[in-house]
Amino acid sequence: MEMLYCGICHSDVHLGLNHLGGTMYPIVPGHELVGKVVEIGSKVTKVKVGDNVGVGCVSDACLKCTSCDVGDEPYCLGGKSVHTYNDTKRYDHIGGNQETQTFGGYSGSNVLHEHFIIKLPDSIPLEKVGPIMCAGITMYDPLRHWGATAGKKMCIGIIGVGGLGSMGIKLSKALGHRVVAISTSVGKKDMAIAKGADAFVVSTDEASMATEASSCDLILNTVSADHEVAHYLSLLHRNGTIVQLGLVPTPHTISQVPLIFGRKSVTGSHIGGIKATEECLELCAKHNIVPDCETIKSDKIDWAWEQLQNNKDGIRYVIDITASKAL
Amino acid sequence: MEMLYCGICHSDVHLGLNHLGGTMYPIVPGHELVGKVVEIGSKVTKVKVGDNVGVGCVSDACLKCTSCDVGDEPYCLGGKSVHTYNDTKRYDHIGGNQETQTFGGYSGSNVLHEHFIIKLPDSIPLEKVGPIMCAGITMYDPLRHWGATAGKKMCIGIIGVGGLGSMGIKLSKALGHRVVAISTSVGKKDMAIAKGADAFVVSTDEASMATEASSCDLILNTVSADHEVAHYLSLLHRNGTIVQLGLVPTPHTISQVPLIFGRKSVTGSHIGGIKATEECLELCAKHNIVPDCETIKSDKIDWAWEQLQNNKDGIRYVIDITASKAL
Numbered sequence: 001m002e003m004l005y006c007g008i009c010h011s012d013v014h015l016g017l018n019h020l021g022g023t024m025y026p027i028v029p030g031h032e033l034v035g036k037v038v039e040i041g042s043k044v045t046k047v048k049v050g051d052n053v054g055v056g057c058v059s060d061a062c063l064k065c066t067s068c069d070v071g072d073e074p075y076c077l078g079g080k081s082v083h084t085y086n087d088t089k090r091y092d093h094i095g096g097n098q099e100t101q102t103f104g105g106y107s108g109s110n111v112l113h114e115h116f117i118i119k120l121p122d123s124i125p126l127e128k129v130g131p132i133m134c135a136g137i138t139m140y141d142p143l144r145h146w147g148a149t150a151g152k153k154m155c156i157g158i159i160g161v162g163g164l165g166s167m168g169i170k171l172s173k174a175l176g177h178r179v180v181a182i183s184t185s186v187g188k189k190d191m192a193i194a195k196g197a198d199a200f201v202v203s204t205d206e207a208s209m210a211t212e213a214s215s216c217d218l219i220l221n222t223v224s225a226d227h228e229v230a231h232y233l234s235l236l237h238r239n240g241t242i243v244q245l246g247l248v249p250t251p252h253t254i255s256q257v258p259l260i261f262g263r264k265s266v267t268g269s270h271i272g273g274i275k276a277t278e279e280c281l282e283l284c285a286k287h288n289i290v291p292d293c294e295t296i297k298s299d300k301i302d303w304a305w306e307q308l309q310n311n312k313d314g315i316r317y318v319i320d321i322t323a324s325k326a327l
Numbered sequence: 328m329e330m331l332y333c334g335i336c337h338s339d340v341h342l343g344l345n346h347l348g349g350t351m352y353p354i355v356p357g358h359e360l361v362g363k364v365v366e367i368g369s370k371v372t373k374v375k376v377g378d379n380v381g382v383g384c385v386s387d388a389c390l391k392c393t394s395c396d397v398g399d400e401p402y403c404l405g406g407k408s409v410h411t412y413n414d415t416k417r418y419d420h421i422g423g424n425q426e427t428q429t430f431g432g433y434s435g436s437n438v439l440h441e442h443f444i445i446k447l448p449d450s451i452p453l454e455k456v457g458p459i460m461c462a463g464i465t466m467y468d469p470l471r472h473w474g475a476t477a478g479k480k481m482c483i484g485i486i487g488v489g490g491l492g493s494m495g496i497k498l499s500k501a502l503g504h505r506v507v508a509i510s511t512s513v514g515k516k517d518m519a520i521a522k523g524a525d526a527f528v529v530s531t532d533e534a535s536m537a538t539e540a541s542s543c544d545l546i547l548n549t550v551s552a553d554h555e556v557a558h559y560l561s562l563l564h565r566n567g568t569i570v571q572l573g574l575v576p577t578p579h580t581i582s583q584v585p586l587i588f589g590r591k592s593v594t595g596s597h598i599g600g601i602k603a604t605e606e607c608l609e610l611c612a613k614h615n616i617v618p619d620c621e622t623i624k625s626d627k628i629d630w631a632w633e634q635l636q637n638n639k640d641g642i643r644y645v646i647d648i649t650a651s652k653a654l
Contacts (some may be wrong), residue, residue: 067565075565075590077541145566145590214404229583238394238402239472241592244583256571257576259595263472265568266593268530268586270585 001053001112001319006105006274007130007293008034010163010224013305015086017225020247024086030105031057031084031316034120034132038109046114052126052190054281056133057271059084059102059116060091071275085155105130106301106319121285122207130286131163131291131316133277139168139220140280141272142243146218148175149279155180157212157242161188161195164222164245167291167316169195171280174287180212182219182235191314200272201235209234216240229266231323233258243267293314298324328380328439330648333432333621334359334457337490337551340632342413347574351413357432358384358411359645361447373441378565379453381387381608383460384598386411386429387418398602400443402654432457433628433646445604448612458490458618458643459611460604466495466547467607469570469598473545475502476606482507484539484546484562486530488515488522491549491572493641494618496522498607501614507539509546509562518641528562536561543567553577556593560585565597571595618643625651 012029013233014020033055037047047053062078074081085104088315093113103110120129139158140149148154158168159182169310172179181192183200189200203207216235226244230253232242244267258264270279284290293316296304304317339356339434341347362381368441374380388395389405401408403542406417414429420440430437447456467476475481485495486509499506500523507526508519516527529535543562559569559578571594585591598606611617620643623631631644 046398052439072565075588077565230578238399238404244586247587248581248583251557251580253578254581254593256575256595259571259593260574260597261595263596266581266585266586266595267591268588269590270587272584 001033001035001055001117002038002109003033003105003107004052005034005127005130005295005321006030006107006319007034007134008301008304008308008317008319009131009134010308013308016305024101027086027087028103028105028107030107030319031055032134033084033110035110037117040114044114047119052120052122054118054120054129054133055084055105055110055112055116056067056118056137056277057084058082058273059112060093062091063093065117066195067105068212071273073273075188106298108321108325116274118274118281121281123285123288124281124290127295127318127320128290128293129281130318131167131293134271135163135167135291136171136284137272137277137280137314138164138172138245138269140283141276142220142269143171143175143218144272144276146241146243147267147322148172148177152198153177154217155215155237156198157182157216157232158222159183159219159232160222161192162222162314163191163291163316164214166195167289167303168220168222169197170287170289171283174289178309180235182232190201195314204230214220214238219243221247222246224248228252230254230258233262233264233266236262236264239263240279241265241267245304293318295320297327299327328360328362328382328444329365329436330360330362330432330434331379331650332361332454332457332622333357333434333646334361334645335628335631335635335646336458336461337635340635343632351370351415351428355432355434355639356412357434357646360432360437360460361453361456362410362437362648363445366397367441371441374444374446379449380449381445381447381456381460382432382437382439383445383464383604384410384411384445385600386439387416387451390420390442398600401598410570433625434531435648435652437633443601445608448608449640450612450615451608451617454622454645455617455620456608457645458494458620459608461598462490462494462618463498463611463616464599464607464642465491465572465596466549467498467610468603469547469572469596470498470502470545471599471603471606472596473568473570475499475504475545478599481544482542482564484509484543484559485524485549486510486546486559487549488519489549489641490618490643492519493522494616495547495549496524497614497616498610498630500618501610507543507562509559522641530558541565546570547572551574551575555579557581557585559587559647560591561616563589563591566590568592568594620645622647624654626654628652
């Protein structure tokens with residue numbers, strides 16, 4: 001695929017600057033790839049030359065295990081899924097490039113197995129698709145797994161109103177649910193309501209928390225800073241589930257008493273698989289859901305990374321690769 | 328109802344001796360009641376005089392809320408469910424007795440609302456029914472809630488091979504599942520296998536734990552002593568759920584990383600409702616599942632309470648009320 005756009009994710013910053021350790025330099029970040037098919041192998045049937053396509057966070061997996069079988073490639077049990085960049089090519093699926101490590105979408109082209117290529121719906125502007133395959137699917141997959149795409153009306157809580165939370169609010173509203181946005185900062189209220197939230201809770205304010213006590217069937221928690229998940233259990237209805245999405249390394253302190261007396265669950269979710277990503281894109285196309293994006297050229301990547309570290313306004317930055325080539 | 332038998336539960340010991348605080352003396356313990364209907368109100372349709380009936384841990388609730396509506400009376404939201412003993416009568420459902428607090432089954436008779444009376448299947452010996460309505464339903468309800476009664480074959484882990492665990496093994500086997508019994512004590516192995524477990528894991532032995540790594544779809548954890556639930560997460564398969572059943576007051580330390588990368592859930596479950604209890608009794612009747620019981624007279628209650636505090640062999644003690652009256 002020839003690259004056209006690549007979204008910038010906050011994890012690009014973490015991996016690029018080795019915040020978590022384990023970065024394998026040289027690194028080419030980018031797991032929100034949007035481009036055009038320029039060449040296909042003889043066995044490829046999913047796309048043809050000229051198609052607009054996307055690639056998300058996972059670009060290879062064993063394709064043989066029980067996880068891959070049901071479209072949960074990110075949870076591949078056959079030797080782990082392969083991240084689109086900063087990972088080792090573990091399977092023999094991708095010809096063309098001779099590198100042994102994966103390089104991402106801050107690049108001119110990429111060679112991928114058709115299974116991990118997604119044909120893009122026509123109606124979403126190409127410069128806004130990228131973040132759907134990361135932030136979008138991260139929020140859509142837990143909605144799908146915990147019953148929020150099955151037609152039943154629910155009350156969905158979204159903790160954190162950044163890039164992930166914004167998509168969570170929009171997707172949940174498109175699915176017909178009542179949405180409660182939850183943030184430590186009262187200053188996020190207007191933005192959350194503008195994005196579609198029906199109610200807003202300041203999590204540090206006991207009275208505000210009480211207004212939505214026991215209201216949520218499902219809470220998607222995007223907080224990636226240290227926190228105590230137990231703090232949010234009071235917002236869950238009986239049988240409710242809170243899904244942890246941020247890679248918080250510090251453990252939580254959880255009493256089993258509220259879990260028992262409310263049959264409440266604490267769980268987590270990784271990125272979604274290819275089929276779920278296709279569903280998510282269809283939903284976005286149908287409801288005109290796009291991430292709040294700002295398109296930049298490659299000379300502003302450093303600036304964008306700084307913004308991501310300092311601002312939490314839910315704006316996603318997308319690199320215009322074609323325009324960057326002309327710099 | 329005229330009382331015939333009443334099972335002795337470990338929580339009778341805790342409440343009787345005020346281990347948890349909050350005991351309202353005078354107390355009449357017993358929430359595993361078995362007896363015969365001797366008189367009915369004019370509007371009663373569920374049972375008739377002469378029927379063998381049982382009553383479990385919950386004997387009243389609002390009967391109007393969304394929990395009661397779906398048969399989850401123990402999770403009543405309309406003012407809380409009423410425990411069969413050591414609780415306050417909060418609703419106007421039970422005539423007859425003039426007490427304002429509930430007294431349990433270590434007694435000659437009891438007056439109850441028909442909703443909370445269960446007509447007993449003929450085929451289970453009356454002296455063995457009681458513990459099914461406590462230990463049995465405590466294990467059956469999470470099996471039911473988390474998909475193990477829907478026909479799909481699963482692998483069920485049961486942590487602890489005491490009174491609850493024994494019923495958990497038997498019920499899971501009756502439902503056609505593979506069962507992994509898990510205990511800190513290697514000495515429980517023969518007993519667990521005899522009760523039907525397919526495999527046995529010593530939870531303090533890393534090599535033993537490794538033999539069942541990622542094998543369980545659902546784990547029912549009956550441990551009521553302090554422990555770390557995170558220790559058992561390695562036994563869960565992707566999308567697996569561990570259900571906490573014991574009232575452990577000390578919190579657990581849980582990292583969200585294994586939850587995220589395996590979509591694993593930590594949850595809890597209270598006693599089941601009336602409809603689930605009826606289903607559990609039907610399953611027990613169909614498969615000849617009975618708790619391992621020893622029948623005693625009332626002069627041996629103190630002794631039985633000592634056994635429950637010192638032994639953990641999965642034996643349940645049942646008071647023969649008729650024989651006790653003759654003492």
